[in-house]
Structures are given as structure tokens and as C-alpha cells.
Amino acid sequence: MSVISKPTIYGNQRIRCVLPQRIVEYFNLDYTFVDPESNVESEEVKLYQKLFPLRKIPTLVDIDYKTGKHFHLTEVIAIMYYLLEPLAIEKNDAFAKQIIGFSLQDKAEVLKWLSFINSDFQLPLVGCMRQIRGNDNYNKSVFDSNITKLDGFINDVFTPRLSAYTYLVGEDVTLADFYAAAWFARGFGFVWDKKWAKNHPAVMRWFNTISKHEFVAPIFKDFALLDQLPSPVPKKKEKPQQPSKKETKAKEPEEPKAVKVKHPLEALGKSSKFNLDEWKRQYSNNDTRPVALPWFFEHYDPSEWSIWRVDYKYNDELTMTFMSNNLVGGFFNRLSGSINL
Incomplete structure (x- = not known):
């Protein structure tokens, strides 16, 4: 890649660039102008893109011919002062002094x-x-x-x-x-x-x-x-072309139907004697000891069902009635899969 051999200002006709360009022209300064947005494949522009990755304009590259050192500068205000200050101080130019x-x-x-x-x-x-x-x-x-x-x-x-x-x-x-x-x-x-x-x-x-x-x-x-x-x-929003129904059907594969997982207790089959729904009706609608419990033991079949007593391990948590109700309700909710067989 070539090296910049002459002081250069990268810019174009954008407002930020016109005054630095005019300063160079008016005071006849030794700078070359390069438009970095045209002829982007040129060596000059490729070098600009490497030196100034933010691609700002205007940008300035100055060269000290004695030492060969390059100085890079961006931002229009800084560039204008960099161009004018030597004219005002070193060359004592009255107009340069006035405008800065x-x-x-x-x-x-x-x-x-x-x-x-x-x-x-x-x-x-x-x-x-x-x-x-x-x-x-x-x-x-x-x-x-x-x-x-x-x-x-x-x-x-x-x-x-x-x-x-x-x-x-x-x-x-x-x-x-x-x-x-x-x-x-x-x-x-x-x-x-x-x-x-x-x-x-x-x-x-x-x-x-x-x-x-x-x-x-x-x-x-x-x-x-x-x-x-x-x-x-306002820009008109282009509506995306809708594919035809035939194309949609062809493109979209059918989703596999969800396979219903069977409850493990379904393998036991239906109870031949004891009907849970009937038991719930008996328990809910009748007195427990004189009517509901006799019905229960009359229809209960130990070959198909078993009776369990459950003790809660953390009774110190059950200080309020609603807490017990919540726990018992949650327990029965989790048994619903078995109850609904």
C-alpha cells in the first residue's frame, strides 16, 4: 500500500469540508484534496480507510518534510485552527489573525x-x-x-x-x-x-x-x-409478497401431533366395584358416620384399592387454619391425576 507523500485533506462538498478547503485555496497552502467517498478502490482512499477507521471527514494528514513524521487530525474546528494558527503566528498574516x-x-x-x-x-x-x-x-x-x-x-x-x-x-x-x-x-x-x-x-x-x-x-x-x-x-412501506396457500402448504411441514402420555395407574384398569365419583357424592351430600362411611366399606374392595394415613412432618408450620387448608388443597391437587382415572 502506498504512503502519503504530500499533506492531504480528505473531504468533499459537505458543509464541514468547504471551509477547510477554502482556507487552503485562499491562503495557497500546500495540501492535496482527496474525496474518500468516490473512487473507493484507489490506493489513496484505501490508505485513508486504514488511517481513519471511523471514516470521518474532513480529516487531515500533515507531513514534516525534515523528519518525515506524519500528523493525523480529525474534527473540522481543530483542522481549521491547525491551518490558520501558523499563518497568524508564524507568518503574521493580518486576516488569519482577525478570523481566529x-x-x-x-x-x-x-x-x-x-x-x-x-x-x-x-x-x-x-x-x-x-x-x-x-x-x-x-x-x-x-x-x-x-x-x-x-x-x-x-x-x-x-x-x-x-x-x-x-x-x-x-x-x-x-x-x-x-x-x-x-x-x-x-x-x-x-x-x-x-x-x-x-x-x-x-x-x-x-x-x-x-x-x-x-x-x-x-x-x-x-x-x-x-x-x-x-x-x-413519507416513504411508502412495501408490503411483503404473501405466498400462495399452495406454496405455504408445500413449504411448511406439518407439525407432529403431540403424543398423550398415559398415567402409570391406567395400567390397572377401571375399578369394577368402587366408583370414586359416587363416593364423592355420598361423602358430600350425606352425614359422614351414619351414611357415607357405611357406603364406603360396603363398596370398598381391598384387591383394587388401599387406604393410607398421611402425617405431616412439619406441624410447627401449621399455626393458622388457612395454612393447613392450603397445604391439604395443594396435596389433593397433585393427586388429581390418580383421582380422575
Whole structure:
């Protein structure tokens, strides 16, 4: 497998990739671009897959030509700062200094906005986009929830700031403005139209200002507001073909019939003299000593039946009447197989 011989950025036209690519183009940095999602059988892409098993984009590979050491980096915010910091510090480039933040507080503010846009803001936006494009099944409650979150971010975070200030950080355009505007452009292609733009003048004034800046103008050259919003289309569920009755019968083997297991006492056969059901009726409906017991001994046949006395071994457990009833009832339930012969 080949080895990377030149600093490389792996990415494509996804929003996270456009600003790192623009930084390289604008400042004429020595990086090659490779799209890891096209020509996947190429040596370059195979090497990317080996170096970055999570397949994230953008990703960066830098090379120290003096030592030959390679440096690997993922995550768009880290990559943008890795590209811009040497320009600001080592080359003293004024524009690079400005967009990453002149002071420590400015830098912290820029990073705050970048982190917010790259997490809280883009998650519901991407959720809506995926449903509109058909990547995910349309779920109205999820879609509406994402729209509500986006409205909250616009009304509570962006509008107050942009109504009072020209830019997101300080009095100059920064990386926060460029990155946010790139995500807004994607939103204008899916969830916001001309009507929305008319109702959010502060946000649109800021967006139009940023999109015309020479640094990002090539990214927005084909931008246009939507006249009407696209609607998410629910995916039609394909009904699985039902096999015909003949096929079902042919495919499904008949289940073997359960064999009824005979009770061991069935081998003794039916009693010729003593009928248990009749005995139960005699015992239940008559007085025990004068009627039921004489009937019992008259019909009892010792050649077919035997009489047993059972003593319970744990009488200390029988402190309450209901406990004895439960035990005796359970005992007779377990004898039912023999009684019902």
C-alpha cells in the first residue's frame, strides 16, 4: 500500500469540508484534496480507510518534510485552527489573525460559536434535511420538534446578537461568521424560504454581508432563496409478497401431533366395584358416620384399592387454619391425576 507523500485533506462538498478547503485555496497552502467517498478502490482512499477507521471527514494528514513524521487530525474546528494558527503566528498574516480572534477573549468567543453551531445548531437542522431528502423515514413529531429547536436558536441566540451587532464576535468578521453562514446556506435549501427571510431581517442582513465576503464568496456563488419549502415525503412501506396457500402448504411441514402420555395407574384398569365419583357424592351430600362411611366399606374392595394415613412432618408450620387448608388443597391437587382415572 502506498504512503502519503504530500499533506492531504480528505473531504468533499459537505458543509464541514468547504471551509477547510477554502482556507487552503485562499491562503495557497500546500495540501492535496482527496474525496474518500468516490473512487473507493484507489490506493489513496484505501490508505485513508486504514488511517481513519471511523471514516470521518474532513480529516487531515500533515507531513514534516525534515523528519518525515506524519500528523493525523480529525474534527473540522481543530483542522481549521491547525491551518490558520501558523499563518497568524508564524507568518503574521493580518486576516488569519482577525478570523481566529485577536485577543484571548475573541478566540474563546469564536470557539464558543463554532462549537455551538457544530453541535446544538446543526443536529436538528441535519435531522430535518435527512427527512426531506428521504434519508430517514418521515416522522412528523420528530420533524416538528427539530423545527421548534431551530426556531428557538434563531429567536433566542442569533437574532438578539445580530440585531445589536454586525458580526457574531466583536466588530470584525471571524471564522464563526463564515462557518455559521455556511450552515445557514444549507438550511435555506431545506427549511427556510423567502417568507422566512422576510420575517428575520437581522439574520438576513448578517447572512448577506457574510456571503458576499471575498473569502467565502465562491462558496455562495449559486445561492438562491427558495420560493417554497420542500415537504418531507413519507416513504411508502412495501408490503411483503404473501405466498400462495399452495406454496405455504408445500413449504411448511406439518407439525407432529403431540403424543398423550398415559398415567402409570391406567395400567390397572377401571375399578369394577368402587366408583370414586359416587363416593364423592355420598361423602358430600350425606352425614359422614351414619351414611357415607357405611357406603364406603360396603363398596370398598381391598384387591383394587388401599387406604393410607398421611402425617405431616412439619406441624410447627401449621399455626393458622388457612395454612393447613392450603397445604391439604395443594396435596389433593397433585393427586388429581390418580383421582380422575
